[in-house]
Amino acid sequence: MSSDRAAYWPVFFTFVRNSLIRDLSYRSNFVIECASSLSWVLMNLGFYLLIFTFTAEIGDGTGWKKYEFFVFLATTLFINSLMQTFFMPNAQEFSELIRTGRLDFALLKPIDTQFLISFQKVNWPSMSNFLFGLVLLSISLWNLTERPDQPLVITPYMVIAYPLFLLCGVGILYSLMIVLAATSIWLGRNQSLYDFWFYITSFSRYPMEIYQGGIGDTLRIIFTFAIPILVVVNVPARIMAKPLGISSSENVMLACFAVVATAGSILGSRWVFKRALLSYRSASS
Amino acid sequence: MTRQGYNRIMPPIIEIQRLTKTYEVYQKKEGLLASVQGLFRRDYKTVEAVRGIDLTVDQGEFVAFLGPNGAGKTTTLKLLSGVINPTSGNATVMGYVPWKRENGYRRRFALVMGQKNQLWWDLPAQDSFRLHQKIYRVDANEFQRTQDELTDLLDVRRLLNQPVRNLSLGERMKMELIAALLHSPEVLFLDEPTIGLDVVAQHNIQKFLKHYQAERKITVLLTSHYMKDIAALCQRVVVIAGGEIIYDGSLSGIIDRFGGHKIVTLQFEQEAVPGDLSRFGDVIEIQHPRAKIRVDRNAVGRVLGSILDQYELADVSVEDPPLEEVIAEVFSLSKGQSPEPAAIH
Numbered sequence: 001m002s003s004d005r006a007a008y009w010p011v012f013f014t015f016v017r018n019s020l021i022r023d024l025s026y027r028s029n030f031v032i033e034c035a036s037s038l039s040w041v042l043m044n045l046g047f048y049l050l051i052f053t054f055t056a057e058i059g060d061g062t063g064w065k066k067y068e069f070f071v072f073l074a075t076t077l078f079i080n081s082l083m084q085t086f087f088m089p090n091a092q093e094f095s096e097l098i099r100t101g102r103l104d105f106a107l108l109k110p111i112d113t114q115f116l117i118s119f120q121k122v123n124w125p126s127m128s129n130f131l132f133g134l135v136l137l138s139i140s141l142w143n144l145t146e147r148p149d150q151p152l153v154i155t156p157y158m159v160i161a162y163p164l165f166l167l168c169g170v171g172i173l174y175s176l177m178i179v180l181a182a183t184s185i186w187l188g189r190n191q192s193l194y195d196f197w198f199y200i201t202s203f204s205r206y207p208m209e210i211y212q213g214g215i216g217d218t219l220r221i222i223f224t225f226a227i228p229i230l231v232v233v234n235v236p237a238r239i240m241a242k243p244l245g246i247s248s249s250e251n252v253m254l255a256c257f258a259v260v261a262t263a264g265s266i267l268g269s270r271w272v273f274k275r276a277l278l279s280y281r282s283a284s285s
Numbered sequence: 286m287t288r289q290g291y292n293r294i295m296p297p298i299i300e301i302q303r304l305t306k307t308y309e310v311y312q313k314k315e316g317l318l319a320s321v322q323g324l325f326r327r328d329y330k331t332v333e334a335v336r337g338i339d340l341t342v343d344q345g346e347f348v349a350f351l352g353p354n355g356a357g358k359t360t361t362l363k364l365l366s367g368v369i370n371p372t373s374g375n376a377t378v379m380g381y382v383p384w385k386r387e388n389g390y391r392r393r394f395a396l397v398m399g400q401k402n403q404l405w406w407d408l409p410a411q412d413s414f415r416l417h418q419k420i421y422r423v424d425a426n427e428f429q430r431t432q433d434e435l436t437d438l439l440d441v442r443r444l445l446n447q448p449v450r451n452l453s454l455g456e457r458m459k460m461e462l463i464a465a466l467l468h469s470p471e472v473l474f475l476d477e478p479t480i481g482l483d484v485v486a487q488h489n490i491q492k493f494l495k496h497y498q499a500e501r502k503i504t505v506l507l508t509s510h511y512m513k514d515i516a517a518l519c520q521r522v523v524v525i526a527g528g529e530i531i532y533d534g535s536l537s538g539i540i541d542r543f544g545g546h547k548i549v550t551l552q553f554e555q556e557a558v559p560g561d562l563s564r565f566g567d568v569i570e571i572q573h574p575r576a577k578i579r580v581d582r583n584a585v586g587r588v589l590g591s592i593l594d595q596y597e598l599a600d601v602s603v604e605d606p607p608l609e610e611v612i613a614e615v616f617s618l619s620k621g622q623s624p625e626p627a628a629i630h
Binding site for chain 1 (some may be wrong): 370421
């Protein structure tokens with residue numbers, strides 16, 4: 001115990017380990033959860049396959065053709081599965097910790113409280129979607145690189161930037177989630193957390209080119225600059241799929257904005273979290 | 286160095302000055318209409334859970350907080366643990382201001398709550414202990430040594446690999462205690478650690494706490510409703526009621542201070558107890574030829590004199606009333622004087 005600094009990695013690995021032990025001790029539950037989230041993904045994939053039997057491209061001239069869009073879908077899967085594996089169970093638990101007063105224990109520990117409540121549960125079955133995303137990405141990229149007309153060339157920049165911007169996307173969504181969860185401290189209870197989360201993030205699941213016209217432009221501006229969820233999937237997906245209709249200068253601008261938005265979201269959510277903790281009243285014993 | 290000598294040169298380990306905590310509590314009215322009105326306008330009542338208390342605790346003391354439900358005992362422990370912020374006043378524990386939540390402080394104390402559990406429900410306690418080792422950065426050898434010592438003392442070594450959900454309440458409480466003590470805290474706050482436990486389990490936990498505190502010379506603040514816990518463990522009792530400290534001293538001193546009566550047991554020579562005993566005091570019990578009466582403390586001498594003048598007695602004894610009775614009296618008195626703060630939800 002030489003310094004006051006907490007050892008974050010060993011604690012994180014212990015969370016990961018303990019959660020895996022817990023998940024594996026309920027074997028059937030583990031299998032059912034994997035199967036149900038995979039079947040949801042398969043249904044979605046079937047739905048988009050159906051759409052592409054009617055159209056070759058989402059939005060004329062955007063370049064979001066079938067395999068470009070499946071890269072987008074795989075990106076959505078990566079980000080959502082990371083959120084569901086690492087943060088969703090914790091955000092829901094956080095609401096419960098506040099209501100029952102068990103947040104007391106987190107506040108006693110000599111480690112950052114936000115870290116503790118953000119990472120303590122890891123929901124491993126949700127990673128099945130991540131694996132499925134890898135398969136989908138591989139198939140889509142293979143098709144894009146093999147296409148006769150302007151085949152996609154995967155550059156080292158894409159290989160490095162793609163995972164980094166995936167993490168930026170996760171950072172933005174995490175910030176949004178922690179802000180929503182922290183409101184439980186003021187509200188006493190926030191059961192609609194998951195619903196609200198679902199409503200908001202459903203906008204991030206489509207290429208931003210679809211938001212056009214009066215309503216579309218308004219939505220695009222709100223969800224880019226006020227709550228920057230549109231950059232979450234769009235930026236990494238554009239980096240990897242390179243849809244031909246979008247200029248590279250626009251991509252660079254958007255990528256720069258995504259970095260700023262990620263830093264702003266994380267700092268903003270940290271501030272909200274700390275403010276909320278000041279109002280924590282605990283619950284009666 | 287003796288403990289007394291040590292205490293004299295050391296500053297107090299816990300210092301509380303005019304500590305106050307008030308809550309705004311929503312006053313929900315009955316009925317649907319009132320609930321709808323509550324959506325637009327709400328009435329709040331200010332509840333003073335802790336009202337400007339002052340307290341000093343020295344290193345190595347085992348202090349009990351005694352008080353009725355809602356007296357402010359748990360709120361005080363939560364303030365000292367830094368879980369909640371005070372409305373006003375100061376407190377330091379080992380020189381730290383608790384609600385600043387510095388890691389340096391949080392490494393050196395522990396809070397155990399009998400009504401809340403922190404161990405992972407689906408995992409063996411061993412896995413939660415390992416997590417604590419990482420969070421508190423306890424050296425692996427030291428961790429193993431402390432865990433072995435604690436599990437042996439509490440006789441739970443065989444249960445270490447059993448999921449916590451399969452443990453009995455008493456076993457779970459023992460595991461909670463171990464989790465709290467793995468980092469060898471210097472100050473320990475115990476909030477009703479034996480609540481809901483059977484007599485044997487209560488006794489085991491008492492025995493352990495007594496041994497552990499004596500061995501390690503740590504400072505302990507305990508709240509409990511069980512007088513036996515307090516009688517077995519604490520030399521010093523702080524009675525809190527209505528958010529204020531109304532007594533601070535030894536357990537037996539409570540009787541001297543608040544016990545306004547003595548119990549006089551009279552054994553008469555004659556076969557039947559005389560019928561007019563009530564003029565000397567409240568008659569509590571009659572079992573011919575024996576009677577028990579409650580007599581005002583200051584009148585014991587005079588009353589005994591009169592009785593001896595008028596009747597032949599085979600035996601007589603004067604005792605203090607049972608402690609529980611005195612404390613119940615103190616609690617009901619304090620409730621009459623000041624409104625009891627409601628539980629905080």
